[in-house]
Amino acid sequence: MGEVLTSVGIDIGTTTTQLIFSQLVLDDRAAMSSAPSVSVVEKRVIYRSRIHFTPLLSPTEIDARAVRRLVEEEYRLAGVDPREVNAGAVIITGDTARKENAQAVLESVEGMAGDFVVATAGSDLEAILAGKGSGAEALSRREGSTVANLDVGGGTTNVAVFREGHVVDTSCLNVGGRLVRLSQDGTVEHVSDLISPVLDHLGLRIRAGDRLEPKVAESICGRMASLCDELLGLVPRTSLLDRMLTSHDLKDPRRELDRITISGGVGDCIHQGVWDDPYRYGDLGVLLARAMMGTRMFALGKVVPPEETIRATVVGAGSHSMELSGSTIGFSHDGVFPLRNLPILRVSEAEEAHCLPQALRERLGWFMDSAGEQMRVALALKGLSNPSFEEVQRLAEEILEGLGDYPVRSGLLVLVVERDMGKALGYALSSRLPQDVRVVSVDGVRVENGDYVDIGRPLARGRVLPVVIKTLVFGA
The missing domain is CATH 3.30.420.40 (ATPase, nucleotide binding domain)
Structure with missing residues (x-):
């Protein structure tokens, strides 16, 4: 054990x-x-x-x-x-x-x-956690297939696409069952501004106190559901889709999908077959679930039951949010942990190979706070495959040349290396820095510019570090 x-x-x-x-x-x-x-x-x-x-x-x-x-x-x-x-x-x-x-x-x-x-x-992280918690990630890995999970909740629909168990795409729509809240008799209590483009498209005006007739509610839900088909490239796209995206589109909306899972509260209605009372939850959730059943994705037979529906995101957060670093890590003092919300500064492989000091000098200037002060960052590298002692030393020297006096001013240097060389690189850097500068060097983790990272206290008798990668912190 x-x-x-x-x-x-x-x-x-x-x-x-x-x-x-x-x-x-x-x-x-x-x-x-x-x-x-x-x-x-x-x-x-x-x-x-x-x-x-x-x-x-x-x-x-x-x-x-x-x-x-x-x-x-x-x-x-x-x-x-x-x-x-x-x-x-x-x-x-x-x-x-x-x-x-x-x-x-x-x-x-x-x-x-x-x-x-x-x-x-962040909608991207939420989509990924829901996709993991729903079982879409595991299904994709087992079958070697491409699986999209749509987590359809009260305010948004978060989409994550997995290919062979790896996240390859994310997006998010302002589509959800609670964008209109109602009483049990259909009286409107609140209308979110986020659904306004759909209402405008349908020529509808709905205000608190209005009575929402079932046929009108069904037309609203039908249009929201069809936006999911549009996002996945299953039907022709309309201009309304752009207005309902929360942040960014899928990178490849025409990607062929083998399977689709639907989680979230609306997904729960679909898979539980809850249709008796359209306003039973005081919103449009039941009608949106019914409308989803009539979409192109269902007609094509691509939708399969998820492992989790309404609990997908919380299962993902509780069981799948953490990764482990590689086992060749280095840190000069465990008192620096936990580290939270460090923005990632990543250079390309070409820059890493040919102009690392210059690239680091330029990128470091991106990370200034509102007062013009330098922020702490986590430097991300691809790293070297089976490096020699001399190659590790040269890489350490180039890193410090590019960072200038940043490590001393910060008192902390954090590296996230994809390849298996974290401990060697950490030691090489520590030996070149004053003793009061803490160095943390983890490997086996891939991150990108725009990500943030949390690193927790050492586990397994100090052999690994828990890591959480966050795509957005309070993003749009």
Whole structure:
């Protein structure tokens, strides 16, 4: 039996808030004569919370105190002490991320997820976590196929595409069941501005207090559902699609898809077959689920049941948000951990090979705060394959030449290397820097410019570090 970690996922979404607790088992599967190779060998969910409606003070403000009480109560019911939690994620997702006090809500649950916490609202990361939690990633890996997961929630539809188990594309639409909130008799209580392009397209004006007839609601949901077909390249695209994208389109909308899974609250309605009361949840979720059943993706027979629906994102956050570094890591002092929200400074392979010092000098200037001060960054490199001692030393010298006095001013130098050379490079850098400059060098992790990274406290007797890669922190 390897080392067992406790991980929590806390998902504060547009419609619902929920938690899960998981156990992650680490083990070293390397041969006795080989370098350590520690990995997560088992993941199991040990507690699923009730599904709570996200407490709101108003349509634009989350009730932070109520969220805190909710989380504390679920910890009590699970029998888990926050001090026992080693890893995990707190995420504010969907339209909730746009609420005025999203940051205050994250602060309200500070300390409820251990030292190693992700607090993010990025639609790309949310899409990836939901795709992992829904089982789309695993299905893609098992079959060697291309699988898209659509996580259709209250405020947004997050899309992640996996090919052979790897994320290759993400996108997000302002399509969700709770963009219009209603009473049980169909009286409109709130209309989100995000659905305005669809209403304009249909020539509709809907305001609080209006009675929404089922046929009108069905036309709204039908148009929202068809946007998912458009995004996936299954039907011709219209100009409305561009207006409903939250941030960016798929890089390759014509990519051939083998399978499609649908998770989220709307996905739960689809797979549970809940049709009896169109306004049973006080929104358009049931009707949107019904409309999704009539889309091209279903007609083509590409949709398959997911492993998780309404819990996909929180399962992804609690069981799949963490990666492990390679086992050849280096850090000069474990007191620097945990490190959170370090922006990635990555150079290309060509720059790494031919003009690394110059590229680093230029890129470092990108990372200045609003006061003009240099931000701490994590330097990302491809690294060298089976490097010699001399090659490692030369690479260390080029890095320090390019960074100038940044390591000394910062007091910390963090490297994220894709290839297996983190420990050697970390030692080479430490030997060239003053003793009070901390060096952290991890490997076996791939990141890109625009990503952020969290690095937690050492695990497996100091042989690996937990790493979470975040594509956006409070992104659009």
